[in-house]
Amino acid sequence: MKKVILKPFREKSVLKRHPWIFSGAVEKVQGTPSPGETVLILNYKNEPLGLGSYSPKSQIAIRIWTFDPEERIGEGFFFKRIKRAFNLRKDLNIDDYTNAYRIVNSESDGLPGVIVDYYDNFLVCQFLSAGAEYWKKEIVSALKEIFPQSSIYERSDVLVRQKEGLELKKGVLAGDTPPDRIKIKEGDIFYWVDVKNGHKTGFYLDQRENRKETSIYFTDKRVLNCFSYTGGFGIVALKSNAKEVINIDSSAKVLELAKENFILNSLSLDKVQFLKGNVFRFLRYFRDKGEEFDAIVLDPPKLIHSKSTFDRGLAGYKDINLLAIKLLKTGGTLITFSCSGLLQPSMFQKVISDASIDAKKEVKIVKRLGMPCDHVVDVNFPEGLYLKGFVCKVL
Ligand code: SAH
Numbered sequence: 001m002k003k004v005i006l007k008p009f010r011e012k013s014v015l016k017r018h019p020w021i022f023s024g025a026v027e028k029v030q031g032t033p034s035p036g037e038t039v040l041i042l043n044y045k046n047e048p049l050g051l052g053s054y055s056p057k058s059q060i061a062i063r064i065w066t067f068d069p070e071e072r073i074g075e076g077f078f079f080k081r082i083k084r085a086f087n088l089r090k091d092l093n094i095d096d097y098t099n100a101y102r103i104v105n106s107e108s109d110g111l112p113g114v115i116v117d118y119y120d121n122f123l124v125c126q127f128l129s130a131g132a133e134y135w136k137k138e139i140v141s142a143l144k145e146i147f148p149q150s151s152i153y154e155r156s157d158v159l160v161r162q163k164e165g166l167e168l169k170k171g172v173l174a175g176d177t178p179p180d181r182i183k184i185k186e187g188d189i190f191y192w193v194d195v196k197n198g199h200k201t202g203f204y205l206d207q208r209e210n211r212k213e214t215s216i217y218f219t220d221k222r223v224l225n226c227f228s229y230t231g232g233f234g235i236v237a238l239k240s241n242a243k244e245v246i247n248i249d250s251s252a253k254v255l256e257l258a259k260e261n262f263i264l265n266s267l268s269l270d271k272v273q274f275l276k277g278n279v280f281r282f283l284r285y286f287r288d289k290g291e292e293f294d295a296i297v298l299d300p301p302k303l304i305h306s307k308s309t310f311d312r313g314l315a316g317y318k319d320i321n322l323l324a325i326k327l328l329k330t331g332g333t334l335i336t337f338s339c340s341g342l343l344q345p346s347m348f349q350k351v352i353s354d355a356s357i358d359a360k361k362e363v364k365i366v367k368r369l370g371m372p373c374d375h376v377v378d379v380n381f382p383e384g385l386y387l388k389g390f391v392c393k394v395l
Helices: 075-091 130-132 138-148 204-216 234-239 252-264 279-289 308-328 345-359
Strands: 002-004 020-022 026-030 038-042 048-054 062-067 102-105 113-117 122-127 151-158 169-174 182-186 189-193 222-226 242-249 273-278 291-297 326-337 363-369 387-394
Touching: 002 048, 002 169, 038 062, 038 242, 048 130, 048 169, 075 138, 102 182, 102 204, 122 138, 130 252, 138 151, 138 169, 182 204, 189 252, 189 326, 204 234, 204 326, 204 387, 222 279, 222 308, 234 242, 234 252, 234 291, 242 252, 252 273, 279 308, 291 308, 308 326, 308 345, 326 345, 326 363, 345 363, 345 387
Parallel strands: 002 038, 122 151, 222 242, 222 291, 242 273, 291 326
Antiparallel strands: 002 026, 020 062, 038 048, 048 062, 102 113, 113 122, 151 169, 182 189, 326 387, 363 387
């Protein structure tokens, strides 16, 4: 097996069981491992630390499969890890509430770069790293064994693959082609999901528990659902008897499915609007018109992608939160999220604090929101905790 030797003292993160080794920590690569090939990781004293997949193009040069240098990486390894991840989910009894949830959550399930989401018997996978791509056949074969009834579809059409030097692709890996729409349920709500073309693997499964927890804030309210995607919080709001729901998204396609989702839940379209456009502009438009709302949901896409775009992203969060705070009536509810992994919850709170000062309003956090149980986060991998939110009362 080819070997990678780390610079002195750069093994610290490995000893703390963090699964990433950055290219700057590598002293020497013995041989020329191909992208994704398994390498033995050694410290500068030549002591073995574990096995990982090598990715020559990425800043994350190695993603660690195991901290046991004796373990063998192959189909048996992937079978064990996937089975373990699935058993953990079974243990959480998610099936009672929904038929759509995450089965493999990448690093946090000991499978860096591998995402597997379950949508009513269709498994939708993403292979995001060179290592995941290298072992795709074995991973799919393990999935087939564990889920003999399920079809498997690949959604590796994700830009992060370019950082790993991988091309974008999607398509059937096993079984049937998914239908254009799969019906999923979350509690007593149904959603159509387009796993072939929708965002991520088709649906924002990571917001499931937050959709449930926020349902109590919408009754009799005039609700502005910003960055609505296919309905999500808007459907929860109307199902909880909101007075009116205005959904905004920049994509006409997702708004079409959003409308279908309101219909699927037998909700009256008289109370719903679907506005296609830029939330940053719409919030200003509502401000200029003197509109007011009782509740506003802000669930933007990731606004901070890297350290170099941190300040610009932060300004984006501040902008929409400031506008939303101003648009809320006294006593109104702001439900605000950030899915930027680089933004710590305390920093996100600071953004809302700055916005409240500029808006000259008092803002009280009444609930902290995070990630659902199926999106497990390994305690040694804090990067896994990317989604955070607050429910705030604006006084
Ligand atoms: N809340 C949703 C998920 C939101 S994802 C749910 O629970 O399902 C973010 C959404 O914002 C995407 O649908 C994307 O199309 C949309 N979007 C991105 N930038 C936007 C912008 N500037 N204005 C409006 N919508 C935007």
